[in-house]
Amino acid sequence: MLRNKDHQNLIHASFSDITSNVIASAISEGRLMGSHVLIGGNWHLGPLKERNISTLSAWFSDIFGYIPNDLTIDTPIIPTHESIKICAWVNPLSSIEYANFIHWISHDTPHDFLLISVPEKCIHPASENFFDLAKLLDNAVEIKSNDVNPYIAEWGSLAKENADFRMINEIGKIQSFRSTDFDEYIINSMTRKWESTPIVVLRIIETIHSERRDFPGDIFLYHRLEKFFLNGIIEKQAEVSITQTQIRIASS
Structure with missing residues (x-):
């Protein structure tokens, strides 16, 4: 459990626009302390091998019939320091959040971080009753460097399959489609x-x-x-x- 004085030393990482907006608002309103970064990339969509703007554009055109104007393949690098804790806010039943999360762990593996599982009922929350941010933060799970191997292996399997989509299936697990x-x-x-x-x-x-x-x-x-x-x-x-x-x- 975090002490109140530790909250200001956090970098809050979110993995979708929905959660990002809530975290950013909470920080600006003083309900959370620390800074914030959105780790996106839409890694639940598109090819993983030879992934670049050109291949993603061709894939979107073929699969969706249009090309988004905000395609990116860059993932932010979170600065690390022994006095700073990364706090990852993840809905494990959201395809976009979980895919972005395990891709981040696989390609920018943190030494340790705090993991907050965002409740599924809050996947499309109203800003006024999203969830008790401070309570969830106080109950964050500390993930050590030797705890991330299952996430890395999970992403490795998805990358090898190189399917069109990585989606949460009926039993709550991410799967290639x-x-x-x-x-x-x-x-x-x-x-x-x-x-x-x-x-x-x-x-x-x-x-x-x-x-x-x-x-x-x-x-x-x-x-x-x-x-x-x-x-x-x-x-x-x-x-x-x-x-x-x-x-x-x-x-x-």
């Missing part, structure tokens, strides 16, 4: 009846969520459906954007 791994959900959510594409996508999302697993998002599903149309797997009622028409399974 190909873009085609979600095709079954799409096909099983469609019939020969014409239906609005947003209704079909909502049904797919509800099915995935019912299994308590993460997925790449609705933009991915819409782009995947567009590919299905181009490959003759589904039909569109009108020659417009897939988001603005009705669709159905193609007749065999």
